[in-house]
Amino acid sequence: MILSQIPVTELVNYCAKLTPEQADSLRGQVFLQDSYFNPIQDIEDNWIISAQEVAYCANPEFLWIKDLPMIPFVPKPAPPLFGGEA
């Protein structure tokens, strides 16, 4: 599945899967004016970027991300609240 096959209302539930090398190449780069890529790892340690970064990317250098495979987004579990609740 690629981005164009996902309904707009479902975009938040999907992400684009990257190789580690692709993640390195995107980290800190501009995908739209004043907006920067932020690759993260999902629950299975896949490197991913959000569907929004793919959809809004207008940097000619990175338009290849439009063809990345889209997968359901499953986040890593969040750590507990810092300092607990005491």
Added chain:
Amino acid sequence: MSVRSARYNLLLLRNPKGLTVIPEERDAWAFLDAAGIKSSRQQRAVIDLVRGLKNAQLWSKMKAIYPFVGGTATTHKFNLKDARDADAAYRLQFNGGYTHSSNGILPNGSNGYASTFLNENTSMTLNDQHMSIYSRTDSDSGILRCDMGVLKEGDRESSIFPKYNNVFYPRIHATNSGIANTTNSLGYFISNRKSSTEIRAFQNNSLKQITNASVSKSDGIVYISAHSFSNSGNNNTPFFYSNRQLAFATIGDGLTDTDATNLYNIVQRFQTSLGRQV
């Protein structure tokens, strides 16, 4: 004649009493020019915002003011207090997934966050600090989502968790157990400390007082739409990504109760003038 001078003169012409423009409004125009905001409605809202903050003696207490006006990352990134396009001016850098609109900044809740470049340890004063956000999204779902925060391991944190399992966690220079208060995460939230012994926080001008001892500031960068965390293996790593749309945010000195009320009224009037109040 520069564009800025032309606009300044236009403002003079618009002044209904024909009086000299208040010099303090130049700060508003510096921001509007930097952000390239052309809408007269948005211009009036920002000018009124600056005027209100100055009249209430709040302007000098602010380190950063993010009005999120204009609808793009480029217009949303500027700090009203210092409109230079520079990290040192605490101009925001948006990372990951955001949707920008006339209603503000909407992070995706998975990897979207904004760096303020403001290091709490070097820029703020212990026991004299506030953070605030204006949320247009009601969300909880038992998921930890932070709308502004900073922590370095070994230090203590400053943050705003507006709603987690129906609890508002306002933290400044310490941790605390939060306040079981809230039925939603809508409106204006202020984490605030002016003493070493208590936090006086606010949701929509409702005071939430917690007896709480301060410990330390954090040597880290304050993030918006997430919480930065630093230790031996992390350098300002974002955690607790938020999915709440924000329409305003500030970082500054501690506020009195009167300050907080004035700030709430000014911010609510600002949101109403832009048709995005909650």
